[in-house]
Amino acid sequence: MKKVLYTLLICLLGVHGVEAQNYLRADSYLFSFQESKNLLLADYGDNAFALQRMNEGLLSVRPQLLDGKYHILIVAHVDAYRYADEAVVNEASLRASRIRAYIKSKLNIPHESIAFYIDRSGRFRDQVHVYLVESALPWFVNQDINYTESPLPGAMKEVVKRYGSVPYVDLYPRGSANGESRAVYVITDGLFDPSELDDYRLAITEIPSPSNKEASKNVSPAVASEEQTVSQAPLQKAKPHKAEKKETETAPFKFAVKTNLLPWCTVVPSVVLGNNDAEIQTGSFMPNLELEYYFANRWSVALSGTYADFSYNGNKDNKWAVSGLTLTPKVWPMADYRWLSVGLFGEYGDFDVRGEKISTSGLYGRTGRFWSAGASIGCLIPIYSGFCIEAEAQAGYRSVFNGKKYRYDDIDSKNYLETRFSSTGFMIGLKVNLLYRFGF
Secondary structure (H helix, E strand, C coil): CHHHHHHHHHHHHHHHHHHHHHCEEEEEEEEECCCCCCCCCCCCCCHHHHHHHHHHHHHHCHHHHHCCCCEEEEEEECCCCCCCCHHHHHHHHHHHHHHHHHHHHHCCCCHHHEEEEEECCCCCCCEEEEEEECCCCCCCCCCCCCCCCCCCHHHHHHHHHCCCCCCEEEEEEEEEECCEEEEEEEEECCCCCHHHCCCEEEEEECCCCCCHHHHHHHCCHHHHCCHHHHCCCCCCCCCCCCCCCCCCCCCCCCEEEEEEHHHHCCECCEEECCCCCCCCCECCCCCEEEEEEEECCCEEEEEEEEEEEEEECCEEEEEEEEEEEEEEEEECCCHHHCEEEEEEEEEEEEEEEECHHHHHHCEEEEEEEEEEEEEEEEEEEEEECCEEEEEEEEEEEEEEEEEEEEEEECCCCEEEEEEEEEEEEEEEEEEEEEEEEECC
């Protein structure tokens, strides 16, 4: 009888040991998001506390992460009844991308160490778990996070398609004991045969989360300042902070390349008011390019250049030459660098025009330099991915100087300087830009 009891006891211990070995030890960091929002705010819920713990935990094992001995699992939790909605998948991906960008830029941990899944069980809705898993990254895990900033359904549909099969998991809690909680994430990935997949079986060290008020008291100064780097832009419900907002890797856009379509269509995009030139002028097409840099969450500065030296109206003797540089600082009152922008502009350039455009007055050529300055207001509308359309109206003051008018002599077949001129006046302008925005 004793031998039988010993045998049963050994078997039970063995089964318990096998079960314990099947669970991977992990640390857990839980982040909360406002409903229908994708910005991670450090002063919302217990995010400050989780952020401090994650900073300390990941940095302490950074060598193991870089060596591939440990890896990071990000799980975005969504509604159990709307998990297949493309907008829900896109929002979950956006939230995970915010956290992954923070881990990459602030903790210097590459994305090769990070796995991502979407939990459709309905638990922890509007929250994202980050797990530090003490094992190598499985070969079959999903590491793609595809998302778009565009609110258009078509753009979201295209982004979700990139997954091939959305990387879903289902969460099954397995209780807790001895300061550890156990959870099983069953992977559902249509790109693999189920026999090739292993579930995430995690034994998680339990850390009680303080209230948001207590967390804000205990958080270290270094972590307190992270709110400026985690959030892409402050929401109305976010608490005000004295620290200056800093540029962050979580901002989706850093640069834009754009071109004004009107000059390409031979239309001069500005009109000087109050003189004989107060009309829309056309000539040759005018190539132009503009670069815009976004910084500090709500500011940008743009530098544009235009250059043309061509004939027009089918006559090789007609010349249309113009060049100009424009500098435009802007402020974007709304988040995500879209919709409304307000700015100032300064422009400098020169021109050289001759031909039938001015032949009605007997003149054949006109040259000079000009500068303009004023204010602008614009509206940017995202189209697809990083492509956008932007309309911008300008109003200000223009001065033309060093102007010269030439008269063509038929007998001598030469241009002769007739007079010098200068002019000033108010001007209005219009830009219709096609642009592409991108980040790092």
